[in-house]
Amino acid sequence: MKADVEYFEFMWPMKHFLITCGDIKAKSNIIAVSFCMPVSKEPPLIACAIGRKTYSCELIESTKELIVNVPTAELKQKVYYCGYHSGREVDKFKETGLTPQPGRKVKAPIIGECIAHMECKIEDIFKTGDKNLFIGKVIEAYADEEFVKGKKKVDYSSGDFPRKIYGTRYSKKFIQ
Ligand SMILES: Cc1cc2nc3c(=O)[nH]c(=O)nc-3n(C[C@H](O)[C@H](O)[C@H](O)COP(=O)(O)O)c2cc1C
DSSP, X not given: OOOOOOTTGGGOSEEOEEEEEEOTTXXXXXXXXXXXXXXXXXXXXXXXXXXXXXXXXXXXXXXXXEEEEEOBGGGHHHHHHHHHSOTTTOOHXXXXXXXXXXOSSSSSEEETTSSEEEEEEEEEEEEETTEEEEEEEEEEEEEOGGGGGGXXXXXXXXXXXXXXXXXXXXXXXXXX
């Protein structure tokens, strides 16, 4: 017997990414994202699907830049904080204690505690249902040396994407 499911239910667990956007000198923001993957090696392109109602979508549409930061498992609670709060209402750097540091070429900050960073210039935007699919050309990619070329194994942050994410903001349940 087979039972009907939410179409995406069996695509999890997924890896977590923290995308930074905006401008380190003005207003910058962090969004937790799982819908993010490489889509071309030459040229190097990353695709990220970001909800059109999010503050990050607004910032990325305006600057045409973003940075994909890779958090390790120990940052998971901070990932959830960034995923359940909007930068329209809170300063996520301040609330999580994550450290904004200047990027190499992009105005948005990198997150100091993350282990790898892909700076992207937006090449294309496709509307996919409730999301904008941003296609970013990677102009800089760098990581903490100890993890480069497999010297140290990365313990990625990953997990289930709670189903009610689009409807409700959980402040207490998932955040410590
Ligand atoms: C683990 C996790 C993964 C998420 N992945 C995505 C995603 O891929 N795309 C998306 O639009 N929102 C995703 N979200 C939801 C956003 O992070 C959330 O809507 C956030 O509050 C938007 O913040 P902003 O308004 O500051 O941009 C995810 C949330 C969590 C907790």
